[in-house]
Amino acid sequence: MGANDPVSVHPVVEAVASSRPLVGVSAWVRGIQEQVCAVAPFSSSVLIAGPSGTGKELIARAIHAKSPRAKSPFIPVNCAAITGTLFESHMFGHLKGAFTGSNYAALGCFRAADGGTIFLDEIGELEPAMQAKLLRVLQEGAVVPVGSHEEQSIDVRVVAATNRNLADDVAQGLFREDLYYRLAVVSLMTLPLRDRLEDIELLADYLISSQSVKHGLPFKPLSAEALDKLRQHHWPGNVRELQNVLERAAMLSRGDLIERNDIAFDGSSAEYEQSLASVDVESHDPSDWQFPNRATGQWPSLDECEREFIAATLRHTGNNQAAAARLLRLDRSVLRRRMKKLGLDTSRSTPGRPSKASISE
Secondary structure (H helix, E strand, O other), X not given: OOOOOOOOOOHHXXXXXXXXXXXXXXXXXXXXXXXXXXXXXXXOOEEEEOXXXXXXXXXXXHHHHOOOOOOOOEEEEEHHHOOHHHHHHHHHOEOOOOOOOOOOOEOXXXXXXXXXXXXXXXXXXXXXXXXXXXXXXXXXXEEOOEOOOOOEEOOOEEEEEEOOOHHHHHHOXXXXXXXXXXXXXXXXXXXXXXXXXXXHHHHHHHHHHHXXXXXXXXXXXXXXXXXXXXXXXXXXXXXXXXXXXXXXXXXXXXOOOEOHHHOOOOHHHHHHHHHHHOOOHHHOOOOOOOOOOOOOOOOOOHHHHHHHHHHHHHHHOOOOHHHHHHHOOOOHHHHHHHHHHOOOOOOOOOOOOOOHHHHOO
């Protein structure tokens, strides 16, 4: 194939990619496609929750693309990257000369998205003061640029995303309840890749095809052995990790197929898999617990039970939080938040293989 020859795209992949916001055959993919089509025609706020790397922005863009706002701007904002001092200027704009160094006026993200959609990614990371300012904008449908006293009306649909459990954060006082209900008029949930392994084959074909176009490479399908290796992986990085693994494999493969040996996971993933392999899931049994507590004679509270159960799981895995989260069927970030809430030390995490002593407890 010459340098200027067109790169072939897998025909099934091309058809799927052109018609679906998310690629796959699982019940979750079909369900989220239906939900996107159902909510897209309206202007209600949407909150998308789920682990990192599971396609939250992809869903947001699909909602925008299928809405009457499709020809207007889609403005993504990483809320975790906005500091307090820059929040109002970045989000609401400013006038020229409003502060030192403001040599020009700026629209801000909300006014730039007027008539379209603003995507507030990592919304759970906003500090309380910023949450209050955002709430006012959503309530009033108007912004006040820095350096001005005049409200400017905006017509913007808000789609927010988070990898946190905002309902838990509200209960802990970490996120404003009124803002939560403003954002979660419609709530959508993403699913970890490990819970929809039936999507991997089609996802892999789609990602390899996209990368072949991007890098000017011929399309190389996966061998059966390579596909099997992908299905056996735990995917802590979800679809984002799959994309990286396949991009590396497509570039380094020397044959017409991507073979099993071409599939290599990064160091953190390999270490994660090793730690899981060393834990005997079946032996994790808290049956020696006593109800009521033998020392106090009192029935324990739910928080006390949860604290002891998590602590026992951490002892079982040698303080490997990744392995403990797997045993408890939780996202690791959710486990850390629960540990913090229950007063457990989140800083003591052993990244490697649990000790033999901890496994035999």
